[in-house]
Amino acid sequence: MMANQKLLLSLVFSQLVLASFFLDLSNANGLQLGFYKKTCPDLELIVHRTLFGYISRDQTLAAPLLRMHFHDCFVRGCDGSVLINSTTKNQAEKAAIPNQTLRGFNVIDAIKSAVEKKCPGLVSCADILAMVARDAVLMVGGPYWDVPTGRRDGRVSNSLEALAQLPSPFADITTLKQNFAAKGLSVKDLVVLSGSHTIGIGHCFVVAIRLYNFTGKGDTDPSLDPNYAAYLKKKCKPGDLKTVAEMDPGSFKTFDDHYYTIVAKRRGLFPSDAALLDDSETKAYVRLQSHMHGYSFAQDFAESMKKMGQIEVLTGKQGEIRKNCAVVN
Template identity: 45%
Template sequence: MAALLNLILTFSLLTIANSLSLNYYHKTCPDAESIVAKAVKAAKAVDKTVPAAILRMHFHDCFIRGCDASVLLNSKGNNKAEKDGPPNVSLHAFYVIDNAKKAIESACPGIVSCADILAIAARDAVFLSGGPSWDVPKGRKDGRKSKASETIQLPAPTFNISQLQKSFSQRGLSIEDLVALSGGHSLGFSHCSSFNSRIHNFDATHDIDPSLNPSFASKLKSICPLKNQAKNAGTTLDPSSTTFDNTYYKLILQGKSIFSSDQALVDTPKTKNLVSKFATSQDAFYKSFVKSMIKMSSINNGQEVRKDCRVVN
């Protein structure tokens, strides 16, 4: 039964993906993409963490109900929205999407979905950080539901390779997609809470995860002591955390990844080969990342074009 449901889900996602178009707004809102790029660029000039925030926001949107901008909706009444679910409380830079939407609504009201704006902004976030660019298929619609309880579906930083593969395959994404999209961790920051279990009381026989490089583990322990941990303590996901490059994969091979879900990518021959390939060739990583981003961001089953990204029409 589960296999049948996954097959139906994958088929429906492919059908939806095929309905998107590169020139969807060519006649109705030709300046849409340049307006979004301007908003992302302006925000990045003030806050260098914006690109990582936008890319993460897009991932977290797509993995729940498809890329339908449900992550942008505010909680209302008794309904607690996705953005207020535990994995999403650290999401930020929603104002960037608001700014882009406001500018687009002035140019061509009621035409461009918030889901498309977020997908375009994620591409711009990568490009403005030194990464590749690509043509974003457009035509997504915005969803009308957003539930914090559904955020448990997001892949956790503690996932092992089997859990990661299952999570991605349920969304029609392959093992190569898994390894390539994990490269999004080239950008960003993690709070101690996401990796504490690797550096304190790891298991009955190890205080520290043995897959961690010992000197790197010591550094993490100094940043995140077991006691008196500062509320916002943490570390960047890699030393070049504002530059989109292949450093992330090199760190995995050195045992210097932050999340156990990152280190898990060397736990099977196929995923380890891909990690090695991307660590060796940034160009190979970029090509696979672009292909996988287009595939992931084409998952959509929304119903409307919101006037305000934070509330349904």
């Protein structure tokens, strides 16, 4: 993204934040737009500017920061539990296999530190993570959405819970629908939020089974486009644990609607991407966005992200406000 485009996005964001300060809208779950407008009025600008310093140097950080928020919300709700470090007595969510490829924790720590200097002990790590996910998407060309705040931080983080509750990249459509329904998310939310794969990368070891041993007979997944499978085999050799592949080849650093075009062409990287063609509702959405150039995707994504960001939140006197996002007080 060119520097002037980034500057424009930053200026637009500033105007949106200023406008939100005049709102005072509460949700049934206790979250509220403008929750910190009296106690920490510069909060969103601090988060945005600090994050901008990182994204402007490395756009590839947007995808893992978005993924981090997703992984947080699917385990114990959006309570910042994914940020907690393991101890000698507890293996935290970070230790779970699906979370071992997460990165960007240093970015959250830097933003938390900047916020603490201005507003000590007031802002939760869970709220910071929700705002970071939104701003990271915005900075790479994605939509803006309001983030109601007032979340509190959880005190529990367990690797086994993360392993059990996070949707798997190997999951079929039935399992994916069950995973999302368990969190109060619809089938539409499933196919919309899968669109986050328009940015980021996947590790070759995740896709290897589709390429080399799909049914245990040394075969290739027949749902994968043969030309794309051949391309991936050149990139991902058997037993390769280090190489990565772009989720959306050609534009993996830019948030756009191209994901649905590649899924429609049977070029989704993960089995969970391909699974979207195995259900009438998700398939219809994929076809619509691929044929209509994502005409409603940005708005749909904003709405689903706002909904996801309110899963099982802690508010009021629940939980705590962590001083350090990686450590329970």
